[in-house]
Amino acid sequence: MTLEALLVVAAALFGIGVYGALSQQTFVMIMMGLELMLNAAMLAAVALWAASTGGSPKGQLLTVIIMTVMAVEAAMGFALIIGIYRIRKADMTEKLKRLRA
């Protein structure tokens, strides 16, 4: 388990997340892509904390902050999905081509 291997795994997760967020049409699936990218960021942060910071607790704190971002993203995403569904009956990006309801 080297730092390089960990960072390559994180890069693979991030790449899959980019692919998902760009290619999916359903809102919830796009959110899954975003979460995968944050997942990769968290893995890279913990890997660097373990290998290059000498175990400084500030590295773990960064991961806690990424987790907060993840929770905020999930709460806001679900709220927006409900809001859009109420107004436009839309569950896919293609239904929002027109800005006006």
Added chain:
Amino acid sequence: MSTSLTVDIAFGLFSAATVVAAWLVFRTDSMVRAAYWLLASFAGVGAVMVLLHARFLGLVLVLMMAGEMTIMAVFMVMFMMNPAGLNPMTMVHQHRTAKIAGVVAFAGLALVGLVADFPDRPADRGRDPTADLGRELLGDSMLIFETAGVTLLASMIGALALASKRGRYGDAEEGSAPPPLEPVAGPRTGADTVTEPEAEADSGEHAGMSHG
């Protein structure tokens, strides 16, 4: 960072499982299954974090994601058509661009990871990282911790405001009313701002857009 053979094997298994599960998220027909594949991917990352001695963070990640993915699966059943994936379907757009972007992101980040010269200062195994994190959260970095808490509170309030059925300007289903041509005196009440034919066209369109 030198590790024992057992840890190396466990790392290989968990990281392979994580990447495969992440890939299956976008390959399965069933969206509920996609949510659980994503949970599997997070669990793999949590296990790798435990291997890296960030035990608290790894377990918190798994706990948090178990809750979130359950909510996500419920959302799939509530809002999406064909959540069970009984019919094979692909719901993707700009597939080629997305694939290229994903590969480029992977190649770029992996290159940075392989080429960059990070300092070699592994964490001291004698110390307890969880205790360190606790002292940091309630000591020097307390302000950051509290800010994260307030941010979460604000996002909860914002999510409630966005998702509530009735807001300050009327029901959420009505959508936004077009502004009146003549300036109206007094507060707008909603119904009188829409001219009749347009209002009918709008409601007809809404009925047409709804699906089962």
